[in-house]
Amino acid sequence: xxxxxxxxxxxxxxxxxxMTLQCAQDMNHNYMYWxxxxxxxxxxxxxxxxxAGITDKGEVPNGxxxxxxxxxxxxxxxxxxxxxxxxxxxxxxxxxxxxxTQYFGPGTRLLVL
Amino acid sequence: ELKVEQNPLFLSMxxxxxxxxxxxxxTTSDRLYWxxxxxxxxxxxxxxLLSNGAVKQEGRLMASLDTKARLSTLHITAAVHDLSATYFxxxxxxxxxxxxxxxxxxGQGTRLTINP
Numbered sequence: 141x142x143x144x145x146x147x148x149x150x151x152x153x154x155x156x157x158x159m160t161l162q163c164a165q166d167m168n169h170n171y172m173y174w175x176x177x178x179x180x181x182x183x184x185x186x187x188x189x190x191x192a193g194i195t196d197k198g199e200v201p202n203g204x205x206x207x208x209x210x211x212x213x214x215x216x217x218x219x220x221x222x223x224x225x226x227x228x229x230x231x232x233x234x235x236x237x238x239x240x241t242q243y244f245g246p247g248t249r250l251l252v253l
Numbered sequence: 254e255l256k257v258e259q260n261p262l263f264l265s266m267x268x269x270x271x272x273x274x275x276x277x278x279x280t281t282s283d284r285l286y287w288x289x290x291x292x293x294x295x296x297x298x299x300x301x302l303l304s305n306g307a308v309k310q311e312g313r314l315m316a317s318l319d320t321k322a323r324l325s326t327l328h329i330t331a332a333v334h335d336l337s338a339t340y341f342x343x344x345x346x347x348x349x350x351x352x353x354x355x356x357x358x359x360g361q362g363t364r365l366t367i368n369p
Contacts, residue, residue, distance in 0.1 A: 171353065173355075180361070180362075182343075182361050182362055183341070183357075184359070185356060185358075188354050190352040190353060190354050194352075196354075199358070230295060230296065234355055236353055239284075240301070241298035241301050242355060244297075247294075247295055
């Protein structure tokens with residue numbers, strides 16, 4: 141099993157460009173999450189999903205959009221990239237039980253210049 | 254607003270010594286998670302603490318939770334170089350629990366360096 145995969149690993153964007161960060165999981169988990177981690181800081185929740193077709197905002201959703209058409213995929217869309225979105229983005233999943241830990245993908249490093 | 258604070262933020266210690274990392278949080282929660290992150294890598298789950306008085310141990314690491322004090326500790330016993338990493342605690346937001354989702358708030362992390 142691959143677990144949680146993310147693509148790309150690294151990307152440089154120009155200000156105003158758009159891109160989609162991909163996240164896929166083969167763990168059959170209903171819950172999926174997007175976080176950003178700024179240098180020297182903890183993670184902040186951007187969006188989350190409790191199942192296909194259901195998404196909701198986290199702590200820092202501005203400038204991002206998500207969709208969840210399948211259980212396996214949870215892409216994160218950046219519209220009109222800004223330097224403040226330079227960060228490392230992590231996707232995570234968890235099982236239905238709230239007692240379970242979250243399983244994190246390897247991350248996407250994004251630089252906006 | 255839930256705030257999670259870890260201390261110390263940086264810790265350099267000798268192999269063989271014991272030390273404790275503290276995680277304080279500001280509002281009611283009964284679920285706390287510890288994660289480890291190696292430089293340039295993703296997060297790896299260490300412990301899930303789900304009730305007051307919970308204690309979990311794995312190797313040289315032991316975590317505990319005191320929900321009344323809103324405090325969790327991660328204790329390192331006889332440290333070895335392989336434990337060098339950044340350690341994060343994360344707390345679930347009680348007021349936003351819905352549909353089973355975990356809306357975690359993370360601390361800043363404690364960067365631990367263990368010297369031979």
